[in-house]
Amino acid sequence: MTLQEAYNFFESLKIETTKKSEIRIYEKFLHILSELKNRDFTTDEIQSIETELDSLSLKSNPENRKKYFGKALHKLNEYLKSTFSLIPGGYYITYGIAIGVAFGPVLGVLFGQFFEKSLGISIGISIGIVVGLLAGQYLDSQAKAAGNVL
Template structure:
């Protein structure tokens, strides 16, 4: 399935439904496909993208369309990340913030032993959130400068 065929397929699915959740997933897929169409790829890269679109079996008729196409979009984004080093907007920010909060809770628990426990945890979460957002924004900016952002 070519990028244009996939784009047309999702446009037809979008017109054929009234569910907002389905339309949202279709719009996300269409956005990714539009951004890919505007990029310049080698012949091998185009063939690998088309092979991945074929392997997703998008034209099957699943019972739960929203869940099926969300999973397909996630697999396709992972494929783009692993093979072509292309990331979605805010990818590193989301990843870094979640890791920052996780490590912030651990750090806050350790700090909380010397002070009041809830104060230490809240301080750790805030610092982890701040540092994670800062690091993630820098990584996203670097990916954008390198041209690796969709």
């Protein structure tokens, strides 16, 4: 499946559905495909991307479209990240916040010694989110400067 065929396919899916959650997934696909079309790739790289699109079996007719195409979108993003170092916008911010939320309670336990335990945990999570957000913004800005953001 060529990039243009995939783009047309998701355009038609977007038009025929009324579910907002499905439309968001289709719009993400459309954004990625349009960004890929605008980049300068070699013929071999384009064939590699098109082979990956074929392996996703996009033209199958699944019962749960949102789930199926959500997984396909994730696989495509992982492929682009591992092969071409291309990431979607906000990629590192998302991971930074997730890591901040995960390690925030550890900070909260430490702060809980000085404050009430529940207050310490909430402060720890807040600090973790802020630190993760700042680290993610920094990494996203570096990726954008390098031209690796879709």
